[in-house]
Amino acid sequence: MSSKTVVIGGGIVGLSCAYMLMKxxxxxxxxxxxxxxxxxxxxxxxxxxxxxxPPLSRPGIITSTLKLMLKNQSPLLINGISPKIIKWLWQFAKNANEQRLKRTLILFEKYGEITMNHYEQMAKEFEFDFHQTGVAMVYTDMESFKNDSKECETHPYKEVWDNRKTKEMAPCVNEKVVGSIFLKRNAHLNPAMLMTNFVTYLKEKGVKFILNTQIINFEFQNGKAKKALSKDQSFEADNFIISTGSDVSLSRKTGVDLMLTPAKGYSITFKMDKKLKPKTALLFKDQFIGFIPRSDSVRITSKLELGNHDYSYKMSRFESILNTLKPFVEEFEIKEPKYWTGFRPLTPNDIPLFGRDENYDxxxxxxxxxxxxxxxxxxxxxxxSKLIDKDIENKKSDDVLLFSGFYQGC
Ligand SMILES: Cc1cc2nc3c(=O)[nH]c(=O)nc-3n(C[C@H](O)[C@H](O)[C@H](O)COP(=O)(O)OP(=O)(O)OC[C@H]3O[C@@H](n4cnc5c(N)ncnc54)[C@H](O)[C@@H]3O)c2cc1C
Structure with missing residues (x-):
């Protein structure tokens, strides 16, 4: 039965919910x-x-982060310790084990296929520079490269590249890169193009957008939310989706304290000499740095800063990313740079939090x-969208029970 749904938060998650419901x-x-x-x-x-x-919370992550911290190359920074951060870090450490890793990889495989199918369909509907051309995990540390390469010989979707092959695919790397592991099935896209064209597409298909309007609470009646409330307006609907990313203040109004922390990350987007531009997306594994080719530019991303939610930045953070990368790449000019920060809504076990609210269904x-x-x-x-469309409770949904952090004990 068709219903009226208000989606609060128009990031990629909110737009994806809107898209599926509209369909x-x-x-x-x-x-x-x-x-x-x-x-x-x-x-x-x-x-x-x-x-x-592998997910972030994997075996060995704590030792390797400490090693990088000693070299002053760690992407992780904790700005101020609060009880919530301590609880989050404790859960993170608890989840970094072999058993959890195995389970997470299986879940990623299952829900990754669903995602890829949708992106393939969406790419037929609007443009977002989608390339299913794999991702190369670039290694600068011989020991970890050798270790991770072991299982690749028999793996159908992984390929080991030596320095020469890596350089062929990514002319920007230098001889200090020991090699890479190419993950054939992964992809990359232009996120700003995806977001901009997604909004336009949804508007054309009849999805309404109300912008510059913060929802601060709900009006509740008989165990349900009746209206979403902004400072001076109210919005009535049958269902409400909260997809507010790293800002969890609205979820708290339902009595839920989501176990996630804003994890600040940085990106630099710039024009790069074509001769050096990578031909495939790169992830410098030992440094946690992404280096992504785009049609008109490249983007470098890194850092994971916990403990604040402040969008301002110091240029030294970007310089630190470039300095960490410098020993492993040829010299290149950074033309027309754009500097940016954002916050990942990070759970301690890389498992999302989704499903019906337990107080207001x-x-x-x-x-x-x-x-x-x-x-x-x-x-x-x-x-x-399936929960809404088929009026399914959490306990009747295998997907919620399998993949939602609400049912994973943290
Ligand atoms: C440096 C960096 C690199 C990354 N690289 C990748 C990558 O390569 N691949 C990948 O899969 N992910 C990547 N991510 C993660 C990815 O960007 C995020 O997981 C994703 O964008 C989160 O989307 P979202 O819709 O949950 O939140 P957001 O994009 O933050 O959207 C939330 C929206 O909710 C709105 N909002 C909040 N509160 C309210 C309210 N009360 N009322 C109304 N509106 C509200 C906000 O204005 C915002 O528009 C990266 C993140 C960073 C920082």
């Missing part, structure tokens, strides 16, 4: 406190990398996609 014939309104021109879904690396890539949460929001947003949009 199923529902009336959808997206409300955003901004004008949807520069949220976290715009300035990220744009990797669609659900396959063969016509409120649905769609959040916590962390460093993989572009990757999994279409899958989450698909799953959340």
């Amino acid at each position: 199923k014939g529902h009336e959808v309104t997206v409300i955003d406190k901004s004008d949807i021109s520069d949220n976290t879904s715009f300035g990220n690396a744009g990797l669609v990398s659900p396959f063969e890539e 016509n409120i649905l949460h769609a959040n916590g996609l962390g460093w993989l929001g572009i990757t999994f947003a279409p899958a989450i949009g698909d799953l959340v």
Whole structure:
């Protein structure tokens, strides 16, 4: 049955929910406190990398981060310790084990296929520079390269590249790069183009947008939300989706304290000499730096800063990313740079938080996609829209029970 849904938050997750509901014939309104021109879904690396890539909370992560910290190259920075950060870090450490890794990789595989199918369909409907050309994990440390290469010989979707082959595909790297592991099934896209053209496409298909309007609370009646409230307006609907990314203040109004933390990241987008431009998306594995080719530019992304939610930045953070990269790349000019920061809504186990609210069942949460929001947003949009379309409770949804952090004990 067709219903009226208000989606609060027009990042990639909110737009994906709106898209799936619109396709199923529902009336959808997206409300955003901004004008949807520069949220976290715009300035990220744009990797669609659900396959063969381990989650952040994996065995060995703590030792390798400490090693990088000693070399002053760590992407991780903790700005101020609060009880919530301590709890988050504790959960992160607890989840960095082999058993969790195995489970997460299987889940990523399952929901990655759903995502890829949707992106393939969406690419037929509007342009976002989508390339299913794989992602190369670039190594600068011989020991970790040798270790990770072991299982590749028999792996159908991984290929080991030596320095020569890596340089052929990424002329910007130098001889200090020991090699790379090419993950064949992953993809990349231009996130700002995706977001801009997605909004235009949804408007054309009848989705309404109410911008520059912050939802601050709900009006509740008989265990349901009746209206979403801004400072001076109210919006009535049958269902409400909260997809507010790293800002969880609205979710708290339902009595839920989502176990996620804003994790600040940085990107530099610039024009690069064509001769040095990578031919495929690169992820410098030992440094946690993305280097992504785009039709008219390249984008470098990095850093994971916990403990604040402040969009301002110091240029020294960008310089530190470039200095970390410098020993492993040829010298290149950074032409017409654009500097950007955004916040990943990061859960401690890389598992998203989605499903019906336990107190108000016509409120649905769609959040916590962390460093993989572009990757999994279409899958989450698909799953959340199904709950509404088929009027399914959490406990009757295998997908919620399997993939939502609400049911993973943290
Ligand atoms: C440097 C960096 C690199 C990244 N690289 C990748 C990558 O390569 N691949 C990948 O898959 N992911 C990547 N990510 C992660 C990805 O960008 C995020 O997971 C994703 O953008 C989050 O989308 P979202 O819709 O949840 O949140 P957002 O994009 O933050 O959107 C949330 C929206 O909600 C609105 N909002 C908040 N509160 C309210 C309210 N109360 N009322 C109304 N509106 C509200 C905000 O204005 C905002 O527009 C990266 C992130 C960073 C920072």
